[in-house]
Structure formats: structure tokens, C-alpha cells
Amino acid sequence: MSRPIAVGSIFIECNHFGGTPANLETFRRSELLYDDxxxxxxxxxxxxxxxxxxxxxxxxAPLLVASACPSGPLTAECYTELKTQLLARLEQSLPVEGVLLGLHGAAAAENAGDLEGDLLAAVRQMVGPSTPIVATLDLHAHLTATMVSAADALLAWETYPHRDAWETGQRGTQALIDILQGTLQPTMAVAKVPVMVSAIHGGTEQPGPFAAIMQRAKAWERSGQVYSAGAILVHPYLDLAEMGGGGIVITNNDMDRAVELASQLAAEYWDWRFELEPELLTPQAAIEAGLDVAGQVLLVETADCCGGGAAGDSIASLRALLNAQGSPSGVVTIVDPDAAAACHQVGIGSEVRLKLGHQVDTHWGTPLEVTGRVCNLTDGQFQYRGGIWDGRSGAMGPAAVIQTAQTTIAIASHPTYEWCGEQLASLDIDTHDTKFVVVKNPMNYHMVWPTAKAFVLDPPGPPPATLRHLPFQQLSRPFFPLDLDIENLQPVVHRGQERPSDSPAGETS
Ligand SMILES: [Zn+2]
Structure with a gap:
């Protein structure tokens, strides 16, 4: 009987500039599963x-599966515990025929800047050089030399908005099976250029710069030139050396070809850099422009995107809406556990005076005094319909809705990933007739309000729409958009280890 395949996951995207650190409670609230x-x-x-x-x-051989909404880095205690538990189960399962890991690629811990590299290296050390390791990643991964050399194959999502978690799990598994059956000897290369841009123009489903690069990579796959290829738009809110976007290519025993094609993707990514950078407005200017638009308007405050690791507690758009001429109608979501608790204390129908916002991550603004009437209270539970956590429940914690003038404010206690409007629906907030809807994500809002006019805003925050202003320490110049051109630019290339294939599957004792 063949030995088992070990399966495990530590999946989270981290932000070095803000949000709140992730601890074990963060994972328990989302997903933390062991063994059977x-x-x-x-x-x-x-x-x-x-x-x-x-x-x-x-x-x-099941290990552990831990996933959570993006956040600040994992506490050292949290990462050490998750890593220890995963490795202990792997050790108990040895010998295994292979290892499959569901990772993100842009996770970081206080004690491991490159979390995935650290984890993959530890798994490699435990299973030895000839046991294949395959990991799946988000296409917003920060691909490091350590990750590329520790794994036999890394396969990333193909879609953004992310619709293909299940399919990517299948693709990664098939790659492992192909390695075990001896039909794939993976030669993997990553090439990246220092383009640091938000995901605003990073969609793969519409005409656009990132979609063009991804389509080229996938055309190589379909034509059989490569085993796997994908475009990478690095999550730009880590502060690590050698960050950048480009491509990852796996060929069947042809490293030179893998390097050549990955470098082509990186060159193309560099050529598209100006198209990847969004145009921005202040909240006030966006509202003024929006009042001249006939239909609904979205204020895209991606600088406070929980899905990018922010706390979700900015009131920059709310402040501008409440100050706007003519009191246009608006909907805003804010994370503020104290405000949510205050609403629960007074109850539905009561008037409440709140100090709201910038109380979880205090770096990006000052709170706003708001008086409103509490019109809904929930426990904050909702269910995702699609995306990475399709079918899973999300937990905002105690949540409330208050109405102040023409503005509806949804207040959550914990940050949650915005996929397809599930949070607003769970709070019975209907945005159909609302003039301004504040969305705190760079892309997924297209699915909820496909015809609305969107303005991307420029307030400060840890995942801002432009990377011109974040105070990077580890990432050194030159990089776009601070450097518009770089003389003699060569992509950073990471080559995978070329490991001699082990005996075919099933023949091992
Ligand atoms: Zn992503």
C-alpha cells in the first residue's frame, strides 16, 4: 500500500504597515482545524x-488547516504554535509520499518575515530532498528564493477576483501526482521586477494590464510549452527585500526555458507599469464629481481594505460624506468594537452618540463624533457565497447599523474579507437606492455593483491605492512608482532546485 500524502495549510495575507497582529484567536474565529x-x-x-x-x-495524512482574514503579521507565539503543530503531525505521519500545502505567499510573522519560506524550508528539512513538496499560492504572493528552492512546484491562483481556490487545489494536487508518477520533473523559475502597485488594475477577468500578462502565461500552458505558468502581482504591503511582480513558470525538465519565459512575463509586467497605477481623488473631490454622475457612485477606500490587512476602521470617506453639500445618501462600513458594544447596550430604536473610527489602528486618522439611531443589531455571523471561503461562515463579531442624517453606518467588531456584499446583506442593508457606497476593497466591488461609477480614493492607510507614500525600510530603491524608469533593469530570478526524481510511486516500502 502506498504511503500517504500529507495535507496542511497556514493561509493568511499580512500587512507590515498596519492592521492588528494575528493571534490564535484570529484563526479560531475563521478556520483552525486539526487532524481528522x-x-x-x-x-x-x-x-x-x-x-x-x-x-x-x-x-x-491530515496535518492542520489554519486560515484567517488578512491582518498585521502573526505574533511570534501564534506562528510558532501553528508551525509546531503542523510539523509535529507531519513527523508522526512519516514516511509520506509527498506533501501538499495550501499557502498564501504573502504571510509574515514577527519571528519569520517570509513565513512561507520558513515553513517550506522546515518541511523540506523534515521530509528530506527526494520527497516532493507542492504548495499552492495566491497570485498576490511574495515569491522568495527560499520558497522556490524548498518546494518542487508552486502553483498560484489564476483569477482575481479569486474564484479558483478549489481548482488551484486540484492543479497543485495533480502536479504532485504527476511528479510521483514520473511524468513531471519540475523545473521552476520565478522572475520579478520592482513594480509595487495596488490591485486596482490587477483583475484577470476584464481587459486590463494584468489580465493581458496572465492570458499570455495561460496560453503557454494550453499550447503545452510549459507545465504551469502564472502572472504574479505581489501584495505590496509587506516590507521585505526584493519584492516585485512578474511570473512563475514550471517546465518539464527544462530550466533554461523556465527562466526565459518567466523573464518574459516580468519584462511584460514592467512594460505595463503605468497602466497598473490608478488615478486617485480625495474623498471630497470624488463626492463632488459623483454628484454630477447620474447613477450610483462607489467610493473605493482601498487604503482601509480588511482584505489587504487594514483594521477597517477608517472614517475618511464617512467624514467627507457627512460634510458633503446636500446630504447625499451613503453607506459606510467601519470596524469599531467599542462603538458596536455601545449600540448593543442601548438597543434598537435608541439614539446613540459615538466616537467612531481610528480606534483599532490609530495611525491613520482621528475618531469622529457621530450621533445616530440604532436600526439593527446582529451577532455579526454571515456566510460567504463564493471566493476563497465559499460556503464558510464569517465573523464580524457583535455588529450594528446606525442611521445618521442620510448615511447608514454598518459597525463591526472584527475585520472581515469583503467578497460579494455578504456583510451588508447580513445586516439587512439594501444599497439599491443609495447614491454613495463606500467599498473597502480594490476589486471585488465590481461583482456587487457592476454598473456603478467608481472613484478610487487617496486617504492614508496601510494598504493604500498607490505605493508612493508607504515608509518602506527593507524594500530598497529603485522601485516603481517612486522610480519611473530604471536603467539596465534586469529581473530578479529565482531558480528552483533540480532534484533527482525518486523511485516512482508505489514502489517504495
Ligand atoms: Zn489575493
């Missing part, structure tokens, strides 16, 4: 992995 609980997963990237393994008749 992992076998029950039937959605997302791990669901795709398990399904594919079952179809191939492979047995599974």
Missing part, C-alpha cells in the same frame, strides 16, 4: 486537494 477535521473540508483550496487525492486513490 481536515478530512471533512469540502470547499476551497484544501477541498480541491482532498477531492483530487481521493479521485486518484491516494491516502491522506
Amino acid at each position: 477535521e481536515v478530512r471533512e473540508i469540502n470547499d476551497g483550496v484544501i477541498g480541491g486537494m482532498l477531492h483530487q487525492l481521493q479521485a486518484a486513490g491516494r491516502s491522506v
Whole structure:
């Protein structure tokens, strides 16, 4: 009987400039499963992995699966505990035929800047050089030399908005099976250029610069030139050396070709850099411009995107809306546990006076005094319909809705990833007739309000729409957009280790 495939996951995207640190409670609130609980997963990237393994008749050694909404870095205690638990289960499962990990690629801990590199290296050390390790990643990964040399194959999402977690789990699993069957000897290369841009123009589903690069990579896959290829738009809110976007290519035993094609993707990424940088307005200017627009208007405050690691507690757009001429109608979401608790204390129908915003992450502004009437209270539970956490429940913690003048304010206690308007729906907030809707994500809002006019805003925050102003310490110049051109630019290239293939599957004792 063949040995099992170990399956595990530590999945989170981190922000070095703000938000709140992630601890074990952050993961418990979202997803923290051990051992046989992992076998029950039937959605997302791990669901795709398990399904594919079952179809191939492979047995599974479940490790642990931990995922959470983006945040600040993991506390040292949290990462040490998750890593220790994952490695302990892997050690108990040895010998394994291979290892499958569902990772993000842009996680960081207080004690490991490159969390995925640290974890992959530890797993490699434990299983030895000839046991294949395959990991899946978000296409917003920060791909490091350590990650590329520790894994045999890294395969990233193909879509943004992210719709293909399940399929990526399947693709990663198939790559591992192909390695074990001896039909794939992976030669992997990453090439990246120092383009630091937000995800505003990073969609893969519409005409656009990032979509063009991704389409080229996928055309190589379809034509059989490569085993796997993908474009990478690095999550730019880490502060680490050698960050950049470009491409990752896996060929079948042809490293030179992998390097050449990955470098082509990186060169193309550099050529698109100006198209990747968004145009920005102040909240006030966007509201003035929006009043001249016939229909609904979105104020895109991505600088406070929980899905980019922010606390979600900015009131920059809210302040501008309340100060706007003519009191236009608006909807805003704010994370503020004290304000939510105050609303729960007074109850539905009561008037409440709140100090609101910038109380979780205090770096980016000052609170606003708001008086309003409490019109809904919930426990903050909701269910995702699609995306990375399709079918899973989300937890805002105690949540409230207050109405002040023409503005509806949704108040949550914890940050949650915005996918398709699930939070607002759970609070019975109908935005159909609202003039201004504040959205705190760079892309997913297209799915909820496809015809609304969107203005991207420039307030400060840890995941801002432009990278011109973040105080990087580890990332050194030159990089775009601070440097518009770089003389003799060569992409940073990471080559995977070329490991001699082990004996084919099933022949090992
Ligand atoms: Zn992503």
C-alpha cells in the first residue's frame, strides 16, 4: 500500500504597515482545524486537494488547516504554535509520499518575515530532498528564493477576483501526482521586477494590464510549452527585500526555458507599469464629481481594505460624506468594537452618540463624533457565497447599523474579507437606492455593483491605492512608482532546485 500524502495549510495575507497582529484567536474565529477535521473540508483550496487525492486513490495524512482574514503579521507565539503543530503531525505521519500545502505567499510573522519560506524550508528539512513538496499560492504572493528552492512546484491562483481556490487545489494536487508518477520533473523559475502597485488594475477577468500578462502565461500552458505558468502581482504591503511582480513558470525538465519565459512575463509586467497605477481623488473631490454622475457612485477606500490587512476602521470617506453639500445618501462600513458594544447596550430604536473610527489602528486618522439611531443589531455571523471561503461562515463579531442624517453606518467588531456584499446583506442593508457606497476593497466591488461609477480614493492607510507614500525600510530603491524608469533593469530570478526524481510511486516500502 502506498504511503500517504500529507495535507496542511497556514493561509493568511499580512500587512507590515498596519492592521492588528494575528493571534490564535484570529484563526479560531475563521478556520483552525486539526487532524481528522481536515478530512471533512469540502470547499476551497484544501477541498480541491482532498477531492483530487481521493479521485486518484491516494491516502491522506491530515496535518492542520489554519486560515484567517488578512491582518498585521502573526505574533511570534501564534506562528510558532501553528508551525509546531503542523510539523509535529507531519513527523508522526512519516514516511509520506509527498506533501501538499495550501499557502498564501504573502504571510509574515514577527519571528519569520517570509513565513512561507520558513515553513517550506522546515518541511523540506523534515521530509528530506527526494520527497516532493507542492504548495499552492495566491497570485498576490511574495515569491522568495527560499520558497522556490524548498518546494518542487508552486502553483498560484489564476483569477482575481479569486474564484479558483478549489481548482488551484486540484492543479497543485495533480502536479504532485504527476511528479510521483514520473511524468513531471519540475523545473521552476520565478522572475520579478520592482513594480509595487495596488490591485486596482490587477483583475484577470476584464481587459486590463494584468489580465493581458496572465492570458499570455495561460496560453503557454494550453499550447503545452510549459507545465504551469502564472502572472504574479505581489501584495505590496509587506516590507521585505526584493519584492516585485512578474511570473512563475514550471517546465518539464527544462530550466533554461523556465527562466526565459518567466523573464518574459516580468519584462511584460514592467512594460505595463503605468497602466497598473490608478488615478486617485480625495474623498471630497470624488463626492463632488459623483454628484454630477447620474447613477450610483462607489467610493473605493482601498487604503482601509480588511482584505489587504487594514483594521477597517477608517472614517475618511464617512467624514467627507457627512460634510458633503446636500446630504447625499451613503453607506459606510467601519470596524469599531467599542462603538458596536455601545449600540448593543442601548438597543434598537435608541439614539446613540459615538466616537467612531481610528480606534483599532490609530495611525491613520482621528475618531469622529457621530450621533445616530440604532436600526439593527446582529451577532455579526454571515456566510460567504463564493471566493476563497465559499460556503464558510464569517465573523464580524457583535455588529450594528446606525442611521445618521442620510448615511447608514454598518459597525463591526472584527475585520472581515469583503467578497460579494455578504456583510451588508447580513445586516439587512439594501444599497439599491443609495447614491454613495463606500467599498473597502480594490476589486471585488465590481461583482456587487457592476454598473456603478467608481472613484478610487487617496486617504492614508496601510494598504493604500498607490505605493508612493508607504515608509518602506527593507524594500530598497529603485522601485516603481517612486522610480519611473530604471536603467539596465534586469529581473530578479529565482531558480528552483533540480532534484533527482525518486523511485516512482508505489514502489517504495
Ligand atoms: Zn489575493
